[in-house]
Amino acid sequence: MSDKKKVVIVMPAFNVAKILAKTIESLPKGVADEIIVVDDRSYDDTAKIAGALGAVVVSHPKNRGYGGAQKTGYQEAIRRNADIAVMVHGDNQYDPSFALQFVQKIRDAGYDVVTGTRMVLGDVLKQGMPLWKFIPNRFLTWLENFVFGTNITDYHNGYRAYAVSFLRKVPLDLLSEKYDFDTDIMIQAAIRKARIAEIPHPTRYRDENSQMSFSKGVHYGLSILKTVAKYLLHRCGLCRQPLFEEKKGA
Numbered sequence: 144m145s146d147k148k149k150v151v152i153v154m155p156a157f158n159v160a161k162i163l164a165k166t167i168e169s170l171p172k173g174v175a176d177e178i179i180v181v182d183d184r185s186y187d188d189t190a191k192i193a194g195a196l197g198a199v200v201v202s203h204p205k206n207r208g209y210g211g212a213q214k215t216g217y218q219e220a221i222r223r224n225a226d227i228a229v230m231v232h233g234d235n236q237y238d239p240s241f242a243l244q245f246v247q248k249i250r251d252a253g254y255d256v257v258t259g260t261r262m263v264l265g266d267v268l269k270q271g272m273p274l275w276k277f278i279p280n281r282f283l284t285w286l287e288n289f290v291f292g293t294n295i296t297d298y299h300n301g302y303r304a305y306a307v308s309f310l311r312k313v314p315l316d317l318l319s320e321k322y323d324f325d326t327d328i329m330i331q332a333a334i335r336k337a338r339i340a341e342i343p344h345p346t347r348y349r350d351e352n353s354q355m356s357f358s359k360g361v362h363y364g365l366s367i368l369k370t371v372a373k374y375l376l377h378r379c380g381l382c383r384q385p386l387f388e389e390k391k392g393a
Contacts, residue, residue: 148226148250152178152242153216154198155209156233160187166231167196169239174246179219180233181212189233210324214315220307226250229304237302241344245304248340255309255337258295258329259302263343270345275357279364287326290371291333296341301325309337317386322359323366327386330374334389 152175156163167178180193184206193200201215213230220228227249229242237259248257261267268277284298303325312335318327332339376382 149177149224150175150227150229150246150250151220151223151225153213153220153228153230154178154180154193154233155183155212155216155230156180156185156189156193157183157206157212158185158187158189159233159235160185160189160192162235163189163192163233164196166233166235166239167193167198169235170231171240171243174243175229176225177223179216179223181216181219183207183209183212208320209322210318210327211320213324214318214320217305217307217310217315221311225307227304228307228310230302232301236347238344238347241302241342242304244342245302248342249304249306252340253338254340255306256329256332256339257304258297258339258341259300259344260295260297260341261300261344261346262296263341264345267346270347272346276360279360283364283367286371287329287367290374291330293329293333293339295329295339298326298329302342302344303328309335314386319366319370321366322363323370326367326370330370330387334387 152170178198180198180200182190182193182200182202184203190200190202201219203215217228227246229245231237231239231242245257248254261272280299284295287293287298288295313328313331318324373384374387377384377387
């Protein structure tokens with residue numbers, strides 16, 4: 144790329160063989176130097192198809208979960224000396240064609256973290272977001288902004304990009320292996336006073352795209368509340384947590 148920054152797409156993937164080609168082919172041409180597909184112990188042909196499409200494939204010997212797949216992808220991005228890592232879901236829920244905008248916010252505008260937002264466009268319910276996701280999203284986003292001193296419209300958006308210099312400061316191994324990884328890493332951004340940008344985008348809610356069930360959603364919401372409680376106890380000095388410690392120089 145013109146400014147010689149190395150960009151990688153990190154793509155968590157679990158049983159997405161039927162949709163993976165569409166996801167990868169929808170990425171803007173030339174947006175990344177490499178695509179890293181993290182196969183989280185799929186039992187379909189996800190890894191085989193990813194390899195055939197020219198992606199770097201990293202396979203887990205056992206299923207670790209959404210957060211675990213991201214950790215592996217970001218650690219691989221660090222190992223490969225990337226400068227920018229854009230996380231695109233393998234299930235095509237988040238439109239891959241927006242990936243270049245995420246890159247530009249870091250490469251050209253100097254942000255550390257870029258997160259998508261489904262809330263600014265104002266049509267998320269029309270696009271099919273169920274109320275059982277929408278209402279908790281609004282409450283938890285308000286709570287997290289209040290507690291962590293941020294101003295984010297959609298805390299639970301899974302479309303993300305990070306400067307790898309930021310990822311190197313984050314204790315990835317201490318973060319959740321599950322869906323609440325996204326919140327854990329945003330807390331890391333908040334306590335480090337990272338520069339955070341948002342990009343509005345539509346989201347697809349069809350059977351082929353979304354992989355979070357109602358039961359998983361309930362568990363996810365409760366895990367967020369637990370994390371917020373732990374942070375408040377840490378901040379008050381009642382129960383210190385290594386996860387929330389900002390090391391000097393980090």
